[in-house]
Amino acid sequence: MTDAKPRTVRAPEILWRAAEILEILSETPRVKSLWLRVPSWPGHRPGQHVDVRLTAEDGYQAERSYSLASAPETALPGREVIELTIERLGEGEVSPYLTEEVRAGDRIELRGPIGGYFTWTVADGGPLVLVAGGTGIVPLMSMLRHRAQRRSNVPAWLLYSSRDFDDIIYREELDRLAAADDRLSVVHTLTRGAPAEWSSFERRIDPEMLASVAPRPEMRPLCYVCGPTEMVESVSNALVDLGHDPERVKTERFGPSGD
Numbered sequence: 004m005t006d007a008k009p010r011t012v013r014a015p016e017i018l019w020r021a022a023e024i025l026e027i028l029s030e031t032p033r034v035k036s037l038w039l040r041v042p043s044w045p046g047h048r049p050g051q052h053v054d055v056r057l058t059a060e061d062g063y064q065a066e067r068s069y070s071l072a073s074a075p076e077t078a079l080p081g082r083e084v085i086e087l088t089i090e091r092l093g094e095g096e097v098s099p100y101l102t103e104e105v106r107a108g109d110r111i112e113l114r115g116p117i118g119g120y121f122t123w124t125v126a127d128g129g130p131l132v133l134v135a136g137g138t139g140i141v142p143l144m145s146m147l148r149h150r151a152q153r154r155s156n157v158p159a160w161l162l163y164s165s166r167d168f169d170d171i172i173y174r175e176e177l178d179r180l181a182a183a184d185d186r187l188s189v190v191h192t193l194t195r196g197a198p199a200e201w202s203s204f205e206r207r208i209d210p211e212m213l214a215s216v217a218p219r220p221e222m223r224p225l226c227y228v229c230g231p232t233e234m235v236e237s238v239s240n241a242l243v244d245l246g247h248d249p250e251r252v253k254t255e256r257f258g259p260s261g262d
């Protein structure tokens with residue numbers, strides 16, 4: 004099993020850029036998507052992230068990483084637009100500002116794209132197994148949007164863990180993508196209770212769930228696991244225990260458990 008951190012690539016030409024917020028969309032009660040115009044955006048690979056830097060009036064600066072949610076195809080020359088999707092953490096320093104304070108027309112500083120390892124493009128092939136917890140869906144959504152834009156027929160499975168039904172990010176878009184593509188399977192699990200009519204899983208991701216959702220290890224899928232640290236550890240260990248090739252299990256940890 005391999006981790007994104009040691010091999011993160013930061014190209015020397017990565018500069019801080021002033022990005023203009025074009026639109027802010029509410030995804031769930033605690034999650035917003037920011038559409039940003041980034042002058043001279045060089046393009047990205049699905050799975051990469053940017054660093055966002057905020058500067059207070061007294062010069063104090065805070066930096067955090069946010070994954071690119073949009074497909075690379077959205078950021079064509081002359082239309083240098085990217086999407087970030089950010090969850091507000093109650094005690095957080097940066098995420099409350101980005102989800103509650105900023106307005107369309109504001110500018111924020113960012114640099115990127117960053118990361119050369121936790122990435123996938125259609126050229127990498129598959130099958131593809133994506134496992135997300137909470138906002139861990141963000142880089143995986145970039146992969147699925149790219150796959151759809153390119154009309155790829157690489158078989159793909161997404162297993163996505165959220166707390167409640169209302170916390171499922173991109174729920175309607177995921178439904179649409181799966182309905183339009185019989186080579187894409189989207190399976191949800193809810194960890195803190197489900198609506199009465201819910202017919203999918205209602206617990207944390209465990210080995211049995213992974214075995215029933217993901218293709219057999221003999222199919223040698225490429226696996227991408229992203230979310231809170233604890234969830235990423237347990238899922239990636241379970242995939243390897245089930246027989247998946249550790250070299251084909253890639254992980255990205257967003258931080259402490261969100262559960």
Ligand SMILES: Cc1cc2nc3c(=O)[nH]c(=O)nc-3n(C[C@H](O)[C@H](O)[C@H](O)COP(=O)(O)OP(=O)(O)OC[C@H]3O[C@@H](n4cnc5c(N)ncnc54)[C@H](O)[C@@H]3O)c2cc1C
Pocket residue numbers: 052067068069070071088089090091092094095096097098099138141142231255256257258259260261
């Ligand atoms: C490569 C990478 C990509 C990321 N992409 C995204 C993304 O697309 N969307 C997104 O919302 N976040 C993403 N994150 C997490 C993000 O960088 C911040 O850690 C998060 O927004 C919290 O920042 P904050 O300043 O609000 O909280 P902080 O002030 O840093 O922390 C406040 C409290 O929250 C806890 N905490 C910190 N981070 C997390 C977390 N991720 N989950 C739960 N608790 C946490 C801290 O332990 C602390 O108790 C990513 C992280 C990495 C490393």
